[in-house]
Amino acid sequence: xxxxxxxxxxxxxxxxxxxxxxxxxxxxxxxxxxxxxxxxxxxxxxxxxxxxxxxxxxxxxxxxxxxxxxxxxxxxxxxxxxxxxxxxxxxxxxxxxxxxxxxxxxxxxxxxxxxxxxxxxxxxxxxxxxxxxxxxxxxxxxxxxxxxxxxxxxxxxxxxxxxxxxxxxxxxxxxxxxxxxxxxxxxxxxxxxxxxxxxxxxxxxxxxxxxxxxxxxxxxxxxxxxxxxxxxxxxxxxxxxxxxxxxxxxxxxxxxxxxxxxxxxxxxxxxxxxxxxxxxxxxxxxxxxxxxxxxxxxxxxxxxxxxxxxxxxxxxxxxxxxxxxxx
Numbered sequence: 171x172x173x174x175x176x177x178x179x180x181x182x183x184x185x186x187x188x189x190x191x192x193x194x195x196x197x198x199x200x201x202x203x204x205x206x207x208x209x210x211x212x213x214x215x216x217x218x219x220x221x222x223x224x225x226x227x228x229x230x231x232x233x234x235x236x237x238x239x240x241x242x243x244x245x246x247x248x249x250x251x252x253x254x255x256x257x258x259x260x261x262x263x264x265x266x267x268x269x270x271x272x273x274x275x276x277x278x279x280x281x282x283x284x285x286x287x288x289x290x291x292x293x294x295x296x297x298x299x300x301x302x303x304x305x306x307x308x309x310x311x312x313x314x315x316x317x318x319x320x321x322x323x324x325x326x327x328x329x330x331x332x333x334x335x336x337x338x339x340x341x342x343x344x345x346x347x348x349x350x351x352x353x354x355x356x357x358x359x360x361x362x363x364x365x366x367x368x369x370x371x372x373x374x375x376x377x378x379x380x381x382x383x384x385x386x387x388x389x390x391x392x393x394x395x396x397x398x399x400x401x402x403x404x405x406x407x408x409x410x411x412x413x414x415x416x417x418x419x420x421x422x423x424x425x426x427x428x429x430x431x432x433x434x435x436x437x438x439x440x441x442x443x444x445x446x447x448x449x450x451x452x453x454x455x456x457x458x459x460x461x462x463x464x465x466x467x468x469x470x471x472x473x474x475x476x477x478x479x480x481x482x483x484x485x486x487x488x489x490x491x492x493x494x495x496x497x
Contacts, residue, residue: 191311191327196286197340202326204340205278207248207404212278215247216263216357216403217413224259224361226387226396228370233387235259238395244402247414248339250492252282252399255292255361257385262300263403267410268353269296271346277408278341279333279359280401284431284493287323291362291382292333292398293372294344296354303358304349306331307375314366314379320386321478332380333359334398341404361397388493390450390480426483432495435472437481440465445485449494451477471496 189195197204223235236256243251269276295303311328329335335342364382365371372380387396427440449458457474476496483490
C-alpha cells in the first residue's frame with residue numbers, strides 16, 4: 171500500500187523540474203512534435219506484424235516471457251489495444267508499399283501510456299530488405315545515477331528518437347532524414363530495457379544508459395505484461411496499398427471503452443457483450459468484481475485506495491486488460 175500511495179503522490183506532483191531538457195515536450199504542450207492518431211498526415215497504417223516476445227523481467231528470466239495482448243492488436247489504425255513486447259522483445263511491422271523520405275516526419279509509433287510521464291521506451295529500426303536494419307540515433311538525457319522505479323516518471327524533454335515518448339494515441343514521429351535513407355519497407359520496434367545495470371540495460375547512441383521504469387513485470391489473472399506495449403504504427407509519407415483496418419480486424423481488436431483514466435471516484439465502461447469486471451492492485455490483490463451488461467455501465471470506486479491498478483474486462487470473446495489510476 172505504501173508503494174501505491176508513494177506513486178500517487180509522485181503522479182500528482184509532477185512539477186517544476188519538468189520540461190528542462192533539450193527535446194520536444196509532452197503531447198499537450200506548446201512545441202511538441204507528438205502526432206494525434208486523427209491527424210490528417212496519416213494516410214495508412216501497418217498491415218501486418220511479427221512479434222518475438224521478451225521477458226517479464228530480463229534479470230529474472232525464469233519468470234518467462236510476457237503474454238499480454240495479441241500481435242494483431244498493433245495492426246491498423248490506433249484504437250488503444252496493444253501487444254506487450256516484454257523486456258528486449260521485438261516487433262516488426264509490414265505494409266504493402268514504401269515509406270518515403272519527404273518533408274517532415276515519415277511515420278510514427280504509438281504506445282499506450284496513460285499519462286505524459288509514465289513512459290516505457292523502445293528503439294526504432296528500419297529496413298528496405300527486411301534483413302539489414304538501421305537504428306534511429308536514440309538520445310536519453312535522463313540521469314542514470316538512480317534507477318527509475320516501476321512507477322516513477324520521466325520528462326519527455328530528455329528523450330529523443332525513442333518510441334513511447336508520448337501518451338496513448340499520440341505517436342512519436344520519426345524522420346528518415348535522421349539516418350539518410352530515401353525509403354523503407356520494414357519498421358522494427360525493440361524494447362528498451364531501462365535498467366541502469368550495464369549487464370542488462372540498454373544504451374542510447376552516445377553510450378549512456380537509458381533509464382526508464384524498471385522492472386514492469388505486472389500480472390493480472392494469468393496475463394503478464396512488461397516493457398514496451400506496441401499500440402500502432404502510422405504511415406505519413408507513404409506510397410502503396412492503403413490500410414486503415416478491415417471490418418474483420420476491427421472485430422478482433424478490443425471494443426471495450428474505459429474512461430476517464432485517471433479516475434477520481436467514478437468509472438464508465440462500455441461493452442458490447444455481458445462481461446465481468448475485475449480490478450486488481452499491483453500485487454495482484456482483487457479489490458473489485460462485478461458483472462456488467464451490454465452498453466454503458468457506471469462504476470462507483472470511491473471506496474478503493476488511491477493508486478495504480480489493472481482493470482480486466484472479460485467476456486466470451488476477449489480479455490481486455492489496462493492500467494488504471496485512481497486519484
